[in-house]
Amino acid sequence: MRSVVIVFFILTLSQNFLFAQEKKHSRVMSVHPSYVLPVKHTRADSISHTVPQIKYVYQYLKNTHINNPATRYALDNLKRDRYKYYELSRAIRILRDYAENEHIKYMLNYVRTYFETVKAKEEAIAMIQERISRDSLDFYRANPELDSLHLLDSTRYDIFLNQDLEALLAFMEQDENYQWMKERSRDSVLITILGASDRSKNIWLNTGRAEYHRMMTENFVGDSIGGWIKVMPRGKQIKFLLDNDVYQTRRFAFRQEQPEECLLVASDSAYFVLAEMKIGTIERRHWTYYSDVSLSFGQGFISSNWASGGENSLSILSDLKYFATYKKRSTTWENSFRYRLGALKSGSEDLSKNEDKLEIQSKLGVKAFRHWNYATQFDMNTVLFNSYNASDRETVIANFLSPGNFTLSLGLDYKPKDNISLYLSPIAGQWVYVRDTNSVDVTRYGIEAGKRYKSDAGAKIELKNKHTLFKFLNVDNHLMLFSSYYEQPEKLTVDWRLTLNFRINYFMQTSIYANAVYNQNDSKKIQFKETLNIGVHFRF
Numbered sequence: 001m002r003s004v005v006i007v008f009f010i011l012t013l014s015q016n017f018l019f020a021q022e023k024k025h026s027r028v029m030s031v032h033p034s035y036v037l038p039v040k041h042t043r044a045d046s047i048s049h050t051v052p053q054i055k056y057v058y059q060y061l062k063n064t065h066i067n068n069p070a071t072r073y074a075l076d077n078l079k080r081d082r083y084k085y086y087e088l089s090r091a092i093r094i095l096r097d098y099a100e101n102e103h104i105k106y107m108l109n110y111v112r113t114y115f116e117t118v119k120a121k122e123e124a125i126a127m128i129q130e131r132i133s134r135d136s137l138d139f140y141r142a143n144p145e146l147d148s149l150h151l152l153d154s155t156r157y158d159i160f161l162n163q164d165l166e167a168l169l170a171f172m173e174q175d176e177n178y179q180w181m182k183e184r185s186r187d188s189v190l191i192t193i194l195g196a197s198d199r200s201k202n203i204w205l206n207t208g209r210a211e212y213h214r215m216m217t218e219n220f221v222g223d224s225i226g227g228w229i230k231v232m233p234r235g236k237q238i239k240f241l242l243d244n245d246v247y248q249t250r251r252f253a254f255r256q257e258q259p260e261e262c263l264l265v266a267s268d269s270a271y272f273v274l275a276e277m278k279i280g281t282i283e284r285r286h287w288t289y290y291s292d293v294s295l296s297f298g299q300g301f302i303s304s305n306w307a308s309g310g311e312n313s314l315s316i317l318s319d320l321k322y323f324a325t326y327k328k329r330s331t332t333w334e335n336s337f338r339y340r341l342g343a344l345k346s347g348s349e350d351l352s353k354n355e356d357k358l359e360i361q362s363k364l365g366v367k368a369f370r371h372w373n374y375a376t377q378f379d380m381n382t383v384l385f386n387s388y389n390a391s392d393r394e395t396v397i398a399n400f401l402s403p404g405n406f407t408l409s410l411g412l413d414y415k416p417k418d419n420i421s422l423y424l425s426p427i428a429g430q431w432v433y434v435r436d437t438n439s440v441d442v443t444r445y446g447i448e449a450g451k452r453y454k455s456d457a458g459a460k461i462e463l464k465n466k467h468t469l470f471k472f473l474n475v476d477n478h479l480m481l482f483s484s485y486y487e488q489p490e491k492l493t494v495d496w497r498l499t500l501n502f503r504i505n506y507f508m509q510t511s512i513y514a515n516a517v518y519n520q521n522d523s524k525k526i527q528f529k530e531t532l533n534i535g536v537h538f539r540f
Contacts, residue, residue, distance in 0.1 A: 065102040075099060114181055121178075128169050189236060193229070203229060205236045286328045292321040296511060296535030311347030317355060317533050318342070319511075330367030336360070339384075342531070352393075355531070356383040363423075365413050375413035377423060377462075381405050386439075401435040403445045407482075409460045419466040428460035430482060432521070446521030454521075458484040474501040494518040501537075510534045 063072040078092055098104065172178055189205045193215065201215050211231040218224050230239040296317045302310040319340050326333040342355030359381045365373035382405065387398040411425030433453040434442045447454045463479045476499040483492050495517050502510040510533070517527040 063100055063102075065105055066099065071099070111181075121172075122182075125169065125172055128165050132165055132169065201229070203231060203238070205231060205238065209233055286326055288325050288327075290323055291540055292319070293538045293540075294319040294509075294511065294535060296533030298533055313347075314345045315354070315533075316343050317531060317535070332365045332373065334361075334363045334365075336362075341384075353385060353387065356385055356387060358382050358384055363413070368412065371414055371416045373413040373415065375423065376410045377408075377425070379405075379407040396436075396439040397444065398440060399436055401433060402437075402440040404433045404435065406431045406433065407460065411460070421462075421464045423460070423462040423464075425460040425462075428458055428482065430456045430458070430484075444522070456484050456486060458482055458486075472503045474503070475499075476501070491520045492518070493521075504534075507536050507538070508534070509537045 063075060066072050066075075075096055078096055191203055191205060193201045193203060199217070201213060203213055204211075210233050213229040213231070214226070215229055216224055216226050226243040228241040228243075230241060232238065294317075296319075298313070298315040300313040302312055317340070320338065322337040324335045336359075338357075338359045340355050340357045342353070343351050344354040345351045359379075361377070361379050363375055363377040365375040368374050382401050382403065383398050384400050386396050389395040389397050407428060407430050409423075409425035409428035411423060411427065414422040414424070431453055432445050432447060434440055434445065434447060435452075437452060442451065443449055445454075459482070461479075461481045463477070465477050467475045469475060476497075478495075478497040480495040481492065496515070498512075498514045500512040502512075504510065511531075513531045513533075515529045519527075
């Protein structure tokens with residue numbers, strides 16, 4: 001017996017030895033496609049001829065719920081890329097998070113399936129309720145003819161009461177999730193009802209309450225018929241109700257014979273003579289007008305015991321614009337009028353003017369080629385009221401037409417769009433005129449003493465463009481350059497104006513107005529002015 005055991009043990013070891021020799025390669029295992037499991041065979045396994053030690057390296061493949069591999073590749077690239085604009089990056093991140101959320105797919109599938117089976121659940125609940133009512137004792141007492149077994153007087157009447165069905169029905173009635181999903185499946189629906197003349201009426205269905213809507217519709221010959229639309233509380237149903245006495249006469253119900261004698265006399269025939277038809281002429285409107293009115297204000301208050309000190313302030317600014325444009329065939333005549341007037345009161349000082357500018361511009365153009373026009377332009381700007389020196393409130397530095405700046409030019413106007421205009425003028429004349437030489441120092445504006453005006457000739461470039469950004473910001477840019485042919489080239493006159501209007505609502509807006517001027521006749525340095533205001537705005 002001992003010999004038999006030894007021989008069996010030797011055969012078992014030989015089988016293990018052969019198994020170890022044959023299984024020296026890496027094992028291939030069938031796993032889920034979302035995982036990669038490399039199998040490693042160590043050197044110790046080959047030496048000891050034991051079963052290889054398998055080391056599992058898990059690598060999860062993302063976005064496997066997306067069937068399109070190109071979409072998965074695009075999502076990985078978008079996650080690594082960086083974009084300059086924050087709004088664009090935020091929008092990409094929101095959509096990427098939605099696409100990579102695999103739980104949404106399963107959740108929506110469940111909700112969709114649930115909504116599709118709501119009707120079946122309601123029918124099942126109704127069937128169980130009917131069964132419970134039929135199995136109740138009260139039902140058989142109310143219907144004694146159904147008691148064929150004579151069990152009403154029996155002590156085993158509880159066989160009619162199914163406690164399990166009542167428990168299930170109570171669960172469905174008290175389950176908050178089921179009640180919430182049932183209400184969502186009954187959500188209201190918006191429909192649009194159209195008449196024969198495409199007159200629309202928007203109606204919400206399944207709102208939980210009955211509603212009536214008045215509607216007028218027409219047939220194809222133009223007769224109007226009034227009626228009512230009744231929206232039912234539930235079930236997405238509507239009813240159409242016509243007005244009473246829709247047909248006021250019965251002229252179409254029976255044929256009315258024409259009387260033989262005429263009821264009209266000769267004196268009444270004048271009332272039935274048709275008036276002469278006057279055919280009017282259709283004319284195109286060549287003139288267009290519109291105006292912009294803005295009224296802004298600013299205010300600051302500081303109490304008398306304010307530790308940091310300061311003064312109260314109040315500012316008011318009005319901006320009036322009027323535009324008149326004439327267009328006929330290839331001729332265009334643009335006219336604009338603008339006047340800005342502002343006042344400022346600081347502390348105990350009197351109310352003083354801080355803005356006063358009148359601008360008039362007229363440009364006449366004739367079509368040349370494509371977006372270019374031959375144009376001539378006239379510009380004028382001045383002040384209306386007396387302006388005083390800031391350091392000396394008694395010295396008048398400007399008043400009406402003192403100075404008055406006039407420019408007359410001839411050139412080409414490039415207008416690819418209505419909101420862009422580039423005016424190039426190689427021939428431009430400029431005049432500076434001072435009307436009141438007694439109060440205003442003419443040398444302040446580059447005019448020789450004892451004279452009233454100064455003339456110059458040169459080239460002029462003017463750029464105007466208006467744009468709307470982000471639906472609430474209007475940008476109005478105006479740049480004018482003038483180079484004299486008589487003076488030095490570095491004596492270039494530059495006038496740049498930028499207006500930013502931030503729209504708050506239909507009537508209110510916040511505006512920033514910046515004006516930079518470089519004119520060596522007035523000052524050797526760049527002049528700059530900026531105002532920030534909030535106020536009301538009208539356009540008519």
